[in-house]
Amino acid sequence: xxxxxxPNGIDLPFSSEITPREVYESRRNFMKQIAMGAVGGAALLxxxxxxxxxxxxxxxxxxxxxxAYSALDKxxxxxxxxxxNNYYEFxxxxxxxxxxxxxxxxxxxxxxxxxxxxxxLTLDIDALLKLAPMEERVYxxxxxxxxxxxxxxxxxxxxxxxxKVEPTSNAKYVEFVTLADKKQMPGVGSRVLQWPYTxxxxxxxxxxxxxxxxxxxxxxxxxNQNGAPVRMVVPWKxxxxxxxxxxxIRFVKDQPRTSWNLSASNEYGFYSNVNPDVDHPRWSQAxxxxxxxxxxxSRKRKTLMFNGxxxxxxxxxxxxxxxxx
Amino acid sequence: MPTTKQISWIKGAVFVAALIPLxxxxxxxxxxxxxxPLEFITRGTGDWTLYFLSIxxxxxxxxxxxxxxxxxxxxxxxxxxxxxxGFLHFMTFLWFDHFFxxxxxxxxVLKRPFITVGFIAFVLLIPLALTSTNGMIKRLGGKxxxxxxxxxxxxxxxxLLHFWWMKAGKHNFSQxxxxxxxxxxxxxxxxxxxxxxxxxxxx
Numbered sequence: 001x002x003x004x005x006x007p008n009g010i011d012l013p014f015s016s017e018i019t020p021r022e023v024y025e026s027r028r029n030f031m032k033q034i035a036m037g038a039v040g041g042a043a044l045l046x047x048x049x050x051x052x053x054x055x056x057x058x059x060x061x062x063x064x065x066x067x068a069y070s071a072l073d074k075x076x077x078x079x080x081x082x083x084x085n086n087y088y089e090f091x092x093x094x095x096x097x098x099x100x101x102x103x104x105x106x107x108x109x110x111x112x113x114x115x116x117x118x119x120x121l122t123l124d125i126d127a128l129l130k131l132a133p134m135e136e137r138v139y140x141x142x143x144x145x146x147x148x149x150x151x152x153x154x155x156x157x158x159x160x161x162x163x164k165v166e167p168t169s170n171a172k173y174v175e176f177v178t179l180a181d182k183k184q185m186p187g188v189g190s191r192v193l194q195w196p197y198t199x200x201x202x203x204x205x206x207x208x209x210x211x212x213x214x215x216x217x218x219x220x221x222x223x224n225q226n227g228a229p230v231r232m233v234v235p236w237k238x239x240x241x242x243x244x245x246x247x248x249i250r251f252v253k254d255q256p257r258t259s260w261n262l263s264a265s266n267e268y269g270f271y272s273n274v275n276p277d278v279d280h281p282r283w284s285q286a287x288x289x290x291x292x293x294x295x296x297x298s299r300k301r302k303t304l305m306f307n308g309x310x311x312x313x314x315x316x317x318x319x320x321x322x323x324x325x
Numbered sequence: 326m327p328t329t330k331q332i333s334w335i336k337g338a339v340f341v342a343a344l345i346p347l348x349x350x351x352x353x354x355x356x357x358x359x360x361x362p363l364e365f366i367t368r369g370t371g372d373w374t375l376y377f378l379s380i381x382x383x384x385x386x387x388x389x390x391x392x393x394x395x396x397x398x399x400x401x402x403x404x405x406x407x408x409x410x411g412f413l414h415f416m417t418f419l420w421f422d423h424f425f426x427x428x429x430x431x432x433x434v435l436k437r438p439f440i441t442v443g444f445i446a447f448v449l450l451i452p453l454a455l456t457s458t459n460g461m462i463k464r465l466g467g468k469x470x471x472x473x474x475x476x477x478x479x480x481x482x483x484x485l486l487h488f489w490w491m492k493a494g495k496h497n498f499s500q501x502x503x504x505x506x507x508x509x510x511x512x513x514x515x516x517x518x519x520x521x522x523x524x525x526x527x528x
Contacts, residue, residue, distance in 0.1 A: 084360035094360075123394060147361060192496050267494050282439050282494060289421075291361055299424040 061216035063134035063154040070138035076149035089185035097225035115251035132160035144238035148288045155217030159207045171251035173187035174206040176243035199243040200276040202255035236309040269325040274307035363421040370414035377407040382511040408454040443487035
């Protein structure tokens with residue numbers, strides 16, 4: 001497959017691949033006409049109301065747009081990105097986090113950075129927010145389940161934080177520990193996963209500038225269901241690698257156990273890089289459905305190696321990615 | 326026992342009610358209320374295949390327990406709705422997952438046990454749907470027709486296994502267990518009646 005590389009290693013879609021505005025608008029009109037024929041004016045009214053609620057109501061979060069780290073794909077509607085979530089602490093159904101995450105208290109919030117570091121830190125979330133300049137980056141998000149979104153995140157490279165704590169030579173991995181509080185999170189207590197949800201990265205992965213410590217999306221602070229007040233976004237890996245509502249970042253010597261890997265190690269590996277050549281046991285990972293775009297009238301789109309972020313390929317030079325999936 | 330006229334009313338009501346799940350999926354899709362309509366329809370048609378399978382298998386036990394023999398008049402329609410939702414579920418796989426690429430679909434069917442068993446269950450439903458008419462019952466003869474339709478006792482466990490494996494990745498077994506209990510009970514009641522019958526015949 002021909003992969004065009006831009007100077008920063010991020011795959012931008014060929015201009016021929018971008019759906020022209022007239023085409024997608026005509027598709028929308030087509031759907032509207034169907035709606036009119038089938039269910040009449042009520043449906044149109046419903047759609048008009050949805051348009052009105054297209055923006056969120058959260059507090060604004062200022063950031064400088066970083067075009068070098070922004071995909072040109074069409075962005076996923078805010079409503080879709082905030083009502084279709086996998087966040088099992090609030091239930092296993094994708095609509096449940098948006099319904100139940102209101103009980104999550106994001107202030108006060110402290111996060112401790114500990115383990116193999118010279119300068120361990122315990123920071124209040126408001127101090128963490130000011131640690132480095134905020135950037136807006138538009139990343140593709142590929143879920144292991146086979147769907148994808150395009151989301152404008154706000155945050156800064158995790159490496160900014162790593163610099164501050166000065167990891168020792170023993171720090172080979174970074175472990176992210178997330179909140180698991182039954183009182184705030186009705187899903188904690190289910191036996192689907194081991195709590196607290198933990199994730200991990202190799203130190204060089206964590207230091208890669210694409211690995212984003214994230215505080216906001218769509219120009220606002222993160223909604224609770226999207227992992228408020230602070231989460232990781234690792235765009236070249238499947239979505240579950242990006243831990244939400246982080247309370248602890250530990251630098252460790254040995255590869256940490258991660259929640260999904262503990263639950264089903266044959267299905268969810270430690271690396272879990274987006275890879276169209278390594279199938280999930282129950283489905284192919286060669287293609288994906290872009291939420292809000294791919295649907296009834298088009299084939300699913302091809303999934304790109306590392307989700308199109310070829311810049312990270314050198315991290316895995318010489319590794320058999322079929323073995324280290 | 327309801328009158329013939331009442332039974333046709335009941336049949337009409339069941340026929341319409343059985344289309345409500347499909348109508349709901351179409352409505353929610355067309356009005357744009359679903360973030361991922363394809364997943365919703367895929368899951369929904371699969372769920373409703375299992376619901377109708379359970380309802381169809383409940384007819385005989387319910388008839389025996391209640392003495393309402395007229396229930397048997399609903400069984401064919403319920404069985405055909407099982408097939409109808411199973412067919413829609415298969416179509417979501419062929420359409421949404423493979424965009425009608427049969428070669429790709431076959432690869433998937435052969436490669437993944439969870440799809441293999443679901444596919445076999447669906448294929449086995451086809452002869453049952455095709456032989457559901459009065460004409461076919463006559464042509465086959467009641468005994469042979471009955472034997473053929475006992476395929477449902479193979480189809481039901483395959484459908485349950487398909488559902489179990491689908492949920493296995495997330496250790497989310499509460500629903501599969503519920504369906505195994507329901508369908509298992511309905512099948513065990515038949516085993517119980519059959520053994521009792523053969524015992525009393527032996528005596």
